[in-house]
Amino acid sequence: MTRVEKGRDLARKGEHHHKREDPAEVLNRYIARHGLKATRQRTLIFETFYAAGGHLSAEELLERVRLEDPKISQATVYRTLRLLTECGLAEARNFGDGQTRYEIASDEHHDHLICTECGRIEEFEDPEIEALQEKVARAHGFEMTYHKMELYGVCPECRSK
Amino acid sequence: MTRVEKGRDLARKGEHHHKREDPAEVLNRYIARHGLKATRQRTLIFETFYAAGGHLSAEELLERVRLEDPKISQATVYRTLRLLTECGLAEARNFGDGQTRYEIASDEHHDHLICTECGRIEEFEDPEIEALQEKVARAHGFEMTYHKMELYGVCPECRSK
DNA sequence: GTAGATGCAAAAGCTTTGCATGGGT
DNA sequence: ACCCATGCAAAGCTTTTGCATCTAC
Numbered sequence: 525m526t527r528v529e530k531g532r533d534l535a536r537k538g539e540h541h542h543k544r545e546d547p548a549e550v551l552n553r554y555i556a557r558h559g560l561k562a563t564r565q566r567t568l569i570f571e572t573f574y575a576a577g578g579h580l581s582a583e584e585l586l587e588r589v590r591l592e593d594p595k596i597s598q599a600t601v602y603r604t605l606r607l608l609t610e611c612g613l614a615e616a617r618n619f620g621d622g623q624t625r626y627e628i629a630s631d632e633h634h635d636h637l638i639c640t641e642c643g644r645i646e647e648f649e650d651p652e653i654e655a656l657q658e659k660v661a662r663a664h665g666f667e668m669t670y671h672k673m674e675l676y677g678v679c680p681e682c683r684s685k
Numbered sequence: 686m687t688r689v690e691k692g693r694d695l696a697r698k699g700e701h702h703h704k705r706e707d708p709a710e711v712l713n714r715y716i717a718r719h720g721l722k723a724t725r726q727r728t729l730i731f732e733t734f735y736a737a738g739g740h741l742s743a744e745e746l747l748e749r750v751r752l753e754d755p756k757i758s759q760a761t762v763y764r765t766l767r768l769l770t771e772c773g774l775a776e777a778r779n780f781g782d783g784q785t786r787y788e789i790a791s792d793e794h795h796d797h798l799i800c801t802e803c804g805r806i807e808e809f810e811d812p813e814i815e816a817l818q819e820k821v822a823r824a825h826g827f828e829m830t831y832h833k834m835e836l837y838g839v840c841p842e843c844r845s846k
Numbered sequence: 847g848t849a850g851a852t853g854c855a856a857a858a859g860c861t862t863t864g865c866a867t868g869g870g871t
Numbered sequence: 872a873c874c875c876a877t878g879c880a881a882a883g884c885t886t887t888t889g890c891a892t893c894t895a896c
Contacts, residue, residue, distance in 0.1 A: 561870050561875055582861080597878045602861060620779050620833075622886095623860070637825050650821050656814045657836055664798055664807055665841035672781075673834040675818055680826035722850060722895050743886075758853045763886060783861095784885070 547574060547613050547628075554611035565596055569604040573614065578627035579645045585626070619645075619674060635672070639679035646679075708735060708774050708789075715772035726757055730765040734775065739788035740806050746787070780806075780835065796834040802843035 551570060555562050572589045573580065580588075586601045605626055608614035614626045619638060633654075637646040653673070661668035712731060716723050733750045734741065741749075747762045766787055769775035775787045780799060794815075798807040814834070822829035 559875080563870070563876060565877070595878080599862080599879080600877060603876080606862095618779070618781050637822060637827055639827070640830060646825055646827075648821055648825065650817060653814055653817045653821070656811060656817070657834075660809055660811050660814070661798060661836050661838055664809065665844075666798055666800070666807075666836070666838040667844055668836050668838035669801060670838075671834065671836045673818075673832065675822050675827070675829050675832045677822055677827040677829035677831075683826075683828055720850080724851060724895070726852070756853080760854080760887080761852060764851085 550613060551608070551611060554607075560607075565593075565600050566604055566607070568592055568596070569601055570608065570613075573605075573608065573626070574628065578614070579625055581623040581625050583623065633670075636674045637679075638674055638676050639682055640676050641678055641682035644679050644681075711774060712769070712772060715768075721768075726754070726761050727765055727768070729753055729757070730762055731769065731774075734766075734769065734787070735789065739775070740786055742784040742786050744784065778833075794831075796836070798836045798838070798840075800840035800843055801837050802839050805840050805842075807840075 548570070551566075552562060554560075555566075569585065569589050572592070573585055576585070576588060582598070582601050582605060585605070586596065586598055589596050589601060605614060605616075609616055609626070613629055615629045616624050616626055617636075618624050619636070632649060634647040634649045637648060638644070654671075657671055658668055709731070712727075713723060715721075716727075730746065730750055733753070734746055737746070737749060743759070743762050743766060746766070747757065747759055750757050750762060766775060766777075770777055770787070774790055776790045777785050777787055778797075779785050780797075793810060795808040795810045798809060799805070815832075818832055818834075819829055
């Protein structure tokens with residue numbers, strides 16, 4: 525069960541529109557402003573999360589972090605993920621498999637394509653669909669604030685097997 | 686191992702036009718065909734679920750069922766919900782509030798509009814959006830099997846407050 | 847009578863929390 | 872030195888399961 529890494533894709537995508545602030549700096553500023561502390565564990569978890577490109581569950585992140593430091597506790601991973609979420613660097617998602625997965629927060633909204641065979645997750649955005657969603661919401665009298673959309677199917681690699 | 690939601694095996698695709706078979710009969714046939722038994726508890730849970738119109742969590746359903754029979758066990762509600770799901774009468778959804786909610790399965794696919802103020806859930810379908818979703822999936826080389834889409838916002842009633 | 851269903855409580859899986867200790871600032 | 876962060880284990884929540892008993896067939 526190999527999850528595809530997409531760190532570079534994300535980085536490239538980010539350059540299209542705005543220049544994102546350095547995540548490490550965002551984190552450090554948040555820590556400083558709130559009287560928190562920059563610890564070895566936080567740095568490691570933060571870097572591992574970013575290196576993985578997101579879409580990780582707490583358990584998967586813990587596993588990776590422990591390759592570097594086997595003594596990191598589960599609780600610290602959960603607490604750090606909450607911290608990253610609070611300072612806007614990560615976003616919690618849940619794809620109905622019972623675990624929360626976290627992704628790197630991006631300036632642009634995007635939705636997901638998920639392979640039901642291998643679990644691979646790809647991101648996409650489609651302004652045309654978004655426009656129609658707005659339209660549907662308005663037709664029902666709703667003022668839409670956000671949405672979630674996931675397309676499930678079989679990815680090219682799994683199809684060719 | 687992906688624990689992605691089980692595919693929808695919507696029986697009787699041929700019967701369009703909202704003409705659904707009597708759910709009670711579907712259930713009874715399923716029970717008969719599989720050597721199961723029609724018990725008082727199953728009937729009660731099934732009827733309560735339908736009477737409520739769906740979108741219930743197991744806990745909420747248990748609560749309602751206990752108004753009628755306070756001795757119904759939680760486990761029986763969960764087991765019955767699984768049964769209803771297996772025979773295609775119910776569908777499990779999860780809207781990210783940590784609980785699985787079940788809805789009455791319908792022949793037609795639909796998505797949801799959810800009010801972030803009062804929790805109200807409305808259903809809709811939009812063929813135009815569905816077509817675009819297919820298109821996006823194909824563009825990524827995916828063969829789409831199903832999707833989920835939820836629009837969150839404020840409903841007319843809550844807006845006017 | 848027999849296989850399946852129920853109720854209860856225990857267990858399981860994910861996440862959070864209490865507490866004593868360790869470590870940034 | 873202060874107080875936040877960590878690690879560990881225990882507790883919380885939702886859902887599942889083992890088991891003795893009951894019940895539909």
